Amino acid sequence: MGRSIVVAVDGGEESIHALTWCLQNIVVVGTTADEASSDSGGGVTGDTVVLLYARPSPSVYPAMDGSGYLFSSDIIASMDNYAKHLADTVTQKAKMVCSSYPNLKVEIKVQNGDPRDVICEMVEKLGADMLVMGSHGYGPLKRAFIGSVSSYCAQNVKCPVLIVKKPKN
Template sequence: MAARVVGIGMDYSATSKSALTWAVDNLIDGGDQIVIIHVLSPSSDPPTKQLFQDTGSPLIPLVEFREINVSRQYGLTPDPEVLDLLDTISRTKQVRVVAKVYWGDPREKLLDAAEQLKLDTLVVGSRGLGPIKRVLLGSVSSYVVQNASCPVTVVKGPPKPIKS
């Protein structure tokens, strides 16, 4: 099987971490490339935003992304748990891991990433909004599933605790 380019939407929420874990456990094979896709609010203003606002950042190799100064240049605060998982998968399965940062509407930027990066598949988390909230707030995952240029897997987040 040929190596694939697998995009994973990441905002460090529990649902995006679930999506990453699911992709690592069920989808990623040796030789694949994982692109961790961050979409930041247009109001965030890191130093590099002006350079890359239209196209997103260049691909950032994991070894550079781990450096706090590099992450801060893009307005990110990486999660140690996510970085450890990415380090482990890159070593154990010989997977290339890179990150890319976009600024704007997550719906549109995830679609841009699918096309620009020629993703073979995209994995995103779902907040599990009910039908009314989904209509009022809009669902990023629903929009991406309906409009992406590649197959999309939506991973539901961890179950919510039952209130007694």
């Protein structure tokens, strides 16, 4: 039986690099039905890659902003549509990277919420065997102010975590 490998994607180059590295170095791709029937060992069951995108929670907007203008329902609907479109774009880009690996089992999960919480909760819920994430490579000062999702997840999930750093070149 294959493993379940969750790969956190966010549309950045770092997450696509981590996905590509994972596919080239970690994932075992399944065999076709013909190959499995000719294999004396009963066939190889490949890994499943779960592409996970954490979409920021829909914001709750007050009836008026600070300058006294009203937010119309059209503006709020437009912002929600943009968030959905962004999620579709990110997941389709990641799925396209996976398409060059025939017989690879790919699942897509999009969840609303803070990326730290979404990733940790989904890894637990799915019973993942491994979590793969990219690293933005922030220095200690920037990490102190905005935090590091990969560091948080590495400390809080119960499965192995692979953080792939994109080379500077």
